Amino acid sequence: MATIRDVAKQAKVSVATVSRVLNKKGYVSKEAEEAVLKAIKMLDYRPNSVARTLYNKSSGMIGLVVPDITNPFFPELARAVEDVALTYGYTVVLCNTDEMVEKEKKYFEALKQKYVDGIILTTSSLSTEDYDRLELPIVALDRELGDNIPTVVSNNRQGAREATEHLIHRGCRYLAHFRGPVGVAPADERYLGFKEVAEQHEIPYKVVNADFHIDKAESAANELLTNTPLIDGVFAGSDVTAAGVMKAAHTLNFSIPDQLKVIGFDGIPLGSMLVPPLSTIEQSIYKMGALSSRLLIKQIEKKPIDAMYYDLPTKLVIRGTT
Template sequence: MATIRDVAKLAGVSVATVSRVLNQNGYVNEETEKRVRKAIEELNYKPNEVARTLFKKTSKTIGLIVPDISNPFFPELVRAIEDVMNIYDYTVILCNSDEKSEKEKQYMDVLKQKYVDGMILTTNQLAIEEVMELDIPIVVLDRPSDHSFPSVIADNYNGARLATRHLYDIGCRKIAHIQGPAHVVNAMQRFYGYRDEMKSLGLWEDAFVIQGNYQLKQAKEAVLQALQNDHVDGIFAGNDAMAVGALKAVQQLGLRVPEDVAIIGYDGIPLTEMTTPELSTISQPIYEMGAIAARLLVKKIEGQLIEQLHYVLPVKLIERESTRRRGKA
């Protein structure tokens, strides 16, 4: 295997000159650079990436921290980010924080030690001050807490209003909401959308909120318990995983979907098409969200002009069998 000294010898230059060509650091005249690059090609020389990282304090890698990789929403985000980063020759290091602030902090420390060029965060466990201390380019995806960093989200608030209104339009009057974690920004935005739409419909006094924590099993158990004591005819779940849990609970209680209880989720993941009946959902442009976040981060890393720092992408209603019921308004 060729070494940097072999390249220098073949090109007739010093090791330092070869290093300057490889790292694009310092002046090398055009003819000399051509000789060095020709020698690299002839010898099929592969630079020591670890050494280059230590020297340049850059690695052509980015960190991506997600809260729960078992949630089907996040793999599609990850795929989009990886696809875009590959175009720009960046490698993605994926970290799963399990919604734990200590784990998130630990990952951030490790990623910085590895000289990642930037990070995409889909979590918001840490204080803004802690994140700013990293002093590297950061883009926040799906769960922004404020406008301190470039961000990409979907229109959670209006999507929730759309879901609630859809249930009303098909005849539901006792509409429950399965809420995600209270510390997660998008979960609360969806709750606020549900609350405000229920108020505008004059149904807020009959509102019913169930805690599901964005988890399928937890949502199922919570709905099983709730429906034994309260009657509802519509359920808006804050994400699709909880909608699946609600569907299982309703069916386990011997109720029909959508005839007895209509159900709509939020996200638009493929899982909603695999249930019986298929689940209606508010669909987010998941892949587009990940792709935009990745491009924003590349621009931040490379010091390019960023025309738009914050994106709020539209969502759309996908009506399927779980809400195909009509009643009188």
């Protein structure tokens, strides 16, 4: 295997000149650059990526930090981030925190040691000051972390309002909202949108916490529907949560949509596979991930960003559960 010294010898230049050509740093004459590139091709020389990373303090890698990779929403985001990153020559490192503060901190330490060029965050366990201390380009995806961090979200409150209006329009007169984690911006916004519409129409409602987990949603729905069987409409904070509610309803012999109407939020493929297919508020998941990737790469490459905050619209998708 050829070494950098072999390239220098073949091109009749110094090792330092070869290094400047490889790292695109420092002056190199046109003739010397052409000789080095010709020697690299002739010898099939492949630079030591670890050495280049240490030299440049750059790895060509992007960190994508997600709270729960088992939630189908996040693999869809990851696919979009990766697709765009690869077209610009970056690779993506996926970090799953399980919503644990210590795990998130360990990942940040590891990513910094690997000299990642930037991070896309879909978690919000730490403070804005903690993220500032990373001293890395950051984009907040599906979260809001501070005014100084570029942010890409969906219009969660408006989507929740539309979901709740849809249930009422379909004749529901006693609603329940299975919300996500308290303190997580998308969950809080969806709760507020639901609450505003239910109170505006003077519709009685219950709110239970399901944390965007199918098992917690099923358990909570079993208890709620047993104790409050008059509930006839459910707005679930995610499609995964809605699946848990539907599972509990089936166990309790609630007919969907005749006795109980259910609508979710996200628009993941899982929803169309359920029986009956799930009505949902669809997010532009792929667009969110792709936009986040482009925003981060612009920061890394010191290019201007058009805006710091992107709030993408949602869409009501009506299926069999309503």
